[in-house]
Amino acid sequence: MSNAQRLMDRNGKVHFFSEAPLEDIEATNKQALAVLDLSNGKVAVSMLMKGFHFEKSLMEEHFNENYVESDKHPKASFSGQLEGFDASALDNITDSLQFPASGKMSIHGVTNDVETVVTFKPEGGKISVRTQFWVKVDDYDIDIPKMVISNIAEEVLVTAQFSFERS
Amino acid sequence: MVAGLIFIATVVIAGVIYLSKSPETSTIYVPAKTLVEHYASNEKSADKQYLGKTVAVSGTVAQILGDSPYSILLEGGSGYVQCEFKTKPATEIEEGNNLTVQGLCTGYLLDVILTNSKIITDETN
Numbered sequence: 001m002s003n004a005q006r007l008m009d010r011n012g013k014v015h016f017f018s019e020a021p022l023e024d025i026e027a028t029n030k031q032a033l034a035v036l037d038l039s040n041g042k043v044a045v046s047m048l049m050k051g052f053h054f055e056k057s058l059m060e061e062h063f064n065e066n067y068v069e070s071d072k073h074p075k076a077s078f079s080g081q082l083e084g085f086d087a088s089a090l091d092n093i094t095d096s097l098q099f100p101a102s103g104k105m106s107i108h109g110v111t112n113d114v115e116t117v118v119t120f121k122p123e124g125g126k127i128s129v130r131t132q133f134w135v136k137v138d139d140y141d142i143d144i145p146k147m148v149i150s151n152i153a154e155e156v157l158v159t160a161q162f163s164f165e166r167s
Numbered sequence: 168m169v170a171g172l173i174f175i176a177t178v179v180i181a182g183v184i185y186l187s188k189s190p191e192t193s194t195i196y197v198p199a200k201t202l203v204e205h206y207a208s209n210e211k212s213a214d215k216q217y218l219g220k221t222v223a224v225s226g227t228v229a230q231i232l233g234d235s236p237y238s239i240l241l242e243g244g245s246g247y248v249q250c251e252f253k254t255k256p257a258t259e260i261e262e263g264n265n266l267t268v269q270g271l272c273t274g275y276l277l278d279v280i281l282t283n284s285k286i287i288t289d290e291t292n
Binding site: 046051071 | 275280
């Protein structure tokens, strides 16, 4: 398969946010890898857990060592399919376009079926792609110690944003 | 007597600080090609050696990826080392420059990935 049939972004941004009673928790990873196969609408996204940076380094340490155990499970990934995807729609894109996506997401060594909606939008000479969904930490066996549980909401809002060069 | 105790205490504390810090703070020097080959051939073993560690990677700039965040690819033979910088380096970097970039190794996707990078030596001039 030639490169022209695939769009790729090595600097995808994945952000998560959780409102908590004492302190909101948020972190960003700016090195997520996304590949979109234009011939069939298949999508693969992967990122490294140690690439999530928090404002407070102590929180980052807790996230890596206690919650996602990033030495044992260094990556998170999504592999799935954009439904009804038609690459030609991207050729003359002037407004935003949406496709439902479904697939498998793996975090902390646990894989679940997920669904989301992905929005494509022209931005400068590029195509910006964005999606947002909720993740329940329990679904991924992320065990939060009782000592800090009041500090952590059970769901986090994940926003992923990619930018593809038009081929 | 008191001075002696203070001296011993200082040596012990300094020793403890040194021992507790040395595994995390020591930097692993590695050429980009060696790092990429190790990850490409055995990711698990490479993770054991480099994941979460500070590495200083030397190599040739293959591509400037972009400005937000500022990131570059270092040539690594069968693949690349992607370095994300905290702030854009003061020296203008161009493709073909030979650099040593220090950063935190977060693992391997398509490239070996460094975050919080900075240039420690450059041969741009």
